[in-house]
Amino acid sequence: MEGNKDIISIDQMISILILTAISTGILSLPRRLAEIVPFDHWIVLLVAGLVVLAMVAIYAWIIKLKPGEQYFDILTDALSKPGAYIAALLYIVYYVGLIGFVTRIFGEVIKVYLLVKTPIEIINVSILVSCIYLSRKGVEVLGRLSMFILPIGSVVTVILFLLSLTKTNFRNLLPVFQISPAQVLQGVPATMLSFLGLEVALFFGGNLEKPKESTKILFAVAVVVLFYLAVLVSAFSQFGPIQMKSLVWPTLDLFDTVDIPGLFIENVQVLVMSTWVMAVFSTIAPLYLAGTITLKSITGFGDQAALAAFLLTFIYFVSLVPENLAHVYKAADGFTRYFASIVVVGVPLIVLISLLVQERLKKGAGEGA
Template identity: 40%
Template sequence: MMFLNNDKISISQMVSIIILTIVGSGILTLPRELIEVAGSDGWLILIVGGLTVIGVSLVHGYIIRSFPGKSFFQILTLTLTKPIAYIVGIYTIVYFIGGTGYIIRIFAMTVNALLLPQTPPELTGLAVLLISAYLGRQGIEVLGRMAEFIIIPLSVVTLALFMLSWGHAQPSNLLPVLQTSPFEIIRGIPVVLFSFLGFELLLIFGGFIDKPKKSTKVGAIAIVMVLLLYQILNASTLVTLGQQQTKELLWPVINTFKSIELPGAFIEDVQVVVITLWIVTIFMTIAPFHLGATLLTMELAGGKEHSYYALLPLPFIGVVAAWDTSIADVYESLGTFSDYTVYGVILLVPLGILISMIIRGRKNKEDKVA
């Protein structure tokens, strides 16, 4: 057991955590972003980008498999030396804190605009942040069991809503196809990459997996499941709203479900149901990010019990969440922040670890031969 009061989590629990973390962060705006880049060929960019992300996740899984039972900070120390491990650890904490802050701000503003117009966004954000901190204190095992418990009913209800939204669908909105050049497809990959953020938690939580030898499967399974969901989401939005209307809406996914008419009208506004489902998924994005920052903070401080550190990131998250006043500014700041942190966390750091492993492996072989 790596940390006190934390048991191991299963492969299925880790997959559930990653799926829910990915979906919560960018699902509301993804169709608009895909259409802006590739029009009706967004499905193609999703496939290319999804395969790219799967390749990156395999590297993450290989690292975890090579260091069974080791935490992310321990892996950094063994491969990149302790001084560099501290620098990378702080950099990763900044990524988690900033990401959590921006997601909370988007969450609070969305709920304020669609459900609670009289409630200050700051109050809504504070409430979910405190709940996240409480869940984080309980450890990875509780988070894993919660994710595994809610993912199946959440998926069933979501797919049912998608099917109901097809009542006013116009399949011709999916045309034309294969009109996007290879250059534009490559240019659109970062959009997909940002929409799959959350798979990097495998590196942070990998030491808790009860069967680390199967770690390479975790990211691939989660990303394939999310890719299927994103394809359904993108197609449903496109056939319901069309390209032009989707491009003009801030949250096109919400508008997709406004056309649903339930038999008997026992639910007056389906939008409320959709927002409720999204609240659950975005909470399951915030909680793992917060827990990741907590665990790394504990290790950098040399602590043994992570629950004592769960409150430390909150002031910094609050500052980030309160930094911008409009939703447009929040998305712009999030984009800038992501450009400086995402590539480092999900690409450069794992590649640095992998290169170090290769060099050390060759050196060990040479020493044995000598």
């Protein structure tokens, strides 16, 4: 009864995953797609969604194979001790990079929309420090928090979309089915950036109440894809593919001026920005926690808050490296393409294969004896 036992239900896991995936990527996703493919952006998204679905299926399988085990232990089982340390190190670097990137975008958006004169350093540090507070509390608290935020966020988001519908023109989506498979493949990596973060499922999988239900986390992917689809459709139907290219964060512009006669506020930015800050927090916090857990298993050091504070210095530094927004996105693109894909798809795939082979061998040995 004392304290938290760090056990989460599958519902909480799904909430965590949904909120982790949705963050800064959503702001620029329509533009990045518009830059690569001329039309049929939604097909690209669906294909990317399928890829992510396969990826998350790997995670679910791993969790199922090793129920109740921490990811680092699974890594040790699959890749031997040195391999596990290397993989864990990769994950930490990956998390530092990803959180740094998300934090930077976050700071930039806040600077443009909310606090024009406040130094970005203060914004970055303040959100990171509040994430440390959560890192100290652990997975169970994160699960409850996600479960609490998700429905409220969904309701607000649906209302916002309904409000933005007044200016949509669905003809902007035409023509359809004109895209070539090559173009689709070109667009998929850019889309993947918006799905980064789902691999925290691996780190929290050991804390699942019923690991057998782990395949249900695929549901989270479906929700995220649907949400992105809604964003894409409403953004493109409002701005059209040509105008889209010139907007830095089209998703925010979507809600910029809601004009409903008789409505008390003609500006829903208060809602949009608070919801979005929540969304970003609920992205950084799980990533941060996953990074901290990994660091904890490498070092064997018990105090999570201290470890999180240690990571903060690196994340803060990374978040301030790029000179401007263009650099940020360029760096992020390279990061996703070459590094993240290894960590997010490569390592889990190797782990899964290794586990399956081990199991086969064990079974063979058992039958042989």
